[in-house]
Amino acid sequence: MPELPEMENYRRLLSKQILHKTITKVTINRQKSINVSEDVFSQKVIGQSVMEIQRRGKHLLFQLQNGYNLLLHLMLGGIMYVGSVEDQPKRTKQIIFDFNERELFFIGLRLGYLHLLTHEEVEAEFQDLGPEPFDPTFTLEKFSELIEKKKGRLKTTLLDQHFIAGIGNCYTDEICYHAEFLPTKKCNELTSQDIQKLFSSIKLVLNRALELGGYMEMPLYQQDQLTGGYNENCLVYDREGETCTRCGQRIIKEIISSKKCFYCEGCQH
Template sequence: MPELPEMENYKLLLNQKIAGQMITDVQINREKSINLKPEPFKNTILHQKIVNINRKGKHLLFQLQNGHVLLLHLMLGGWMFYGSETEKPKRTIQVRLSFGENHLYFIGLRLGYLHLYNQKEAEQKLSHLGPEPLNYDFTLNEFIYRLGKKHGRLKTTLLDQEFIAGIGNCYSAEICFHAGILPTKDIDQLEESERGQLYHSMKVVLQEAIKHGGYMENPIFKGDTLTGGFNHLCQVYGRAGETCRRCGTLITMQMISSRKTFYCSNCQKYSTISSLPAGFFFV
């Protein structure tokens, strides 16, 4: 499932491609992917310019000239492609927005959605989300304060979108590995130094993942060489049974809250000596 780095990558690339462009046609192939009947949906967005594209957590917000917002959540299996009819992948398209000869294809929206709201409605839909972890005003003190109100396993807390917005299964694993802390550890058992290391690792891992285009490999347009570049840099996620690149121990996979959780049982024994500096894993 796309997480904060993937959606930030999509935001940046799509702003380059379609910001300022007018929607010239709308095709709805799966009515369940939208929240209105096709006709009012089309009539509201047709011939509207995309002013810009913003992100909140794992959502993208397409801001339209008329003040409405297209709110996208790709969920599991969802992705996008921008290009001409001859360039599009041979996949089922749920929704297509046209910009002249090029189109933005929404693919795999079986669980995901593209909903249309006014600005106030969009804000209400996202009001439950926690802070953005990379915002300058999300300080270490704020992180420690919010963490102090949580209990239970670290992995489950990092996945809680009301705690922090945008972190999912992949980056919770990578953050814990970078911090040298087991994701199975209970929040109440975390030392103050561990909490500080988690905050630092969260910033490092998410920024590096954005820099390398996230871990999901489907290109968003023909010739896209950025998207998915972080996949081969993942240290533990999806690597169960493979050797740790740091110590050689086999990577463990364990189910926590019905989610696959990956870690190195040797490296993830936090100490100030074994914690690694920023960028160590991303050479």
């Protein structure tokens, strides 16, 4: 599932591709991917320009000229592609936006969605989300206040979108590895020094992943050389049986609360 770095990478690249472009046609191949009728969706979207693209956690928010918003959550398996009929991926597209000279394909939205919402409805959707790791207000002091209230394991706590928005399965493992903590370590066992170390790891891992374009395998457009660069740079995630680059021991895979979890028991404690 795309996480904060992947969605922020999409936001930045899409802003260069479709911002202030007019949507001239909408094709909906899966009714369940939207929240209103096809007629209403098309009526509110066709002829509108995308004025701004924002990200909140794992969501993207397309702000339209008429004041409506399109809230996107790709969920598991969802991707996007900007291109044409000639270079489009040979995969099922649930929704297609035509911008005349290019098209935006929403692919793999079997669990994901693209909902048409008012500003008030968007605020209601986001009200329970935790703080943004990249927000200047997300300080060590704020993080300490939040995590000192938690008693669960690091893995499940970092996955909780009410705790911090945007961190998913891949980056919980990468963050725990960077901080040298086992993902099963309990939050109430963390010292103040541990909390500071974990906070730094959250910032560093997410920023590094964003700089490398996240782990999405397919480029966003034909000349995209950035997207997916982190996929070959994961240090533990999806590296079961490989050698830890830090201590030389084997990376282990375990299921924690029904989630895949990768770690090195040699240098994580």
